[in-house]
Amino acid sequence: xxxxxxxxxxxxxxxxxxxxxxxxxxxxxxxxxxxxxxxxxxxxxxxxxxxxxxxxxxxxxxxxxxxxxxxxxxxxxxxxxxxxxxxxxxxxxxxxxxxxxxxxxxxxxxxxxxxxxxxxxxxxxxxx
Numbered sequence: 305x306x307x308x309x310x311x312x313x314x315x316x317x318x319x320x321x322x323x324x325x326x327x328x329x330x331x332x333x334x335x336x337x338x339x340x341x342x343x344x345x346x347x348x349x350x351x352x353x354x355x356x357x358x359x360x361x362x363x364x365x366x367x368x369x370x371x372x373x374x375x376x377x378x379x380x381x382x383x384x385x386x387x388x389x390x391x392x393x394x395x396x397x398x399x400x401x402x403x404x405x406x407x408x409x410x411x412x413x414x415x416x417x418x419x420x421x422x423x424x425x426x427x428x429x430x431x432x
Contacts, residue, residue: 334391335391335426336392336424336425337387337388337425337426337427338386338389338395338399338422339386339422339423340384341382341421342382342385343381343415344381345414345415352414356411356413356414359407359410359411360402363402363407364387364402367394367401367402368390368394369389369390369391369394369395370390372387373385374387395424396424
């Protein structure tokens with residue numbers, strides 16, 4: 305019964321229209337959420353990493369299209385850097401620009417590059 309319910313729910317959801325963009329008030333372009341998961345380089349201290357993250361605040365806020373950021377530490381030691389942008393173009397432009405900003409050097413140096421997974425997703429629903 306449970307499997308049938310799950311299959312039925314999935315089938316029902318696949319025929320539903322997509323929700324309106326979460327920021328319909330901005331011309332119908334959905335915000336883009338950049339989600340990056342990663343682990344720190346062995347021996348890096350979370351407090352030092354957070355200090356390095358704080359140093360990226362001003363240049364990140366100065367990027368066109370930046371809306372908000374959340375940096376989350378999971379119980380398993382995995383970090384999630386969640387950044388919301390006005391649109392996908394803003395996210396992609398900022399990603400390229402930020403690699404040239406010196407304030408990002410210490411932040412990036414503490415991230416284990418082999419653990420990084422980055423996604424850009426359209427924000428479908430938001431609740432503050």
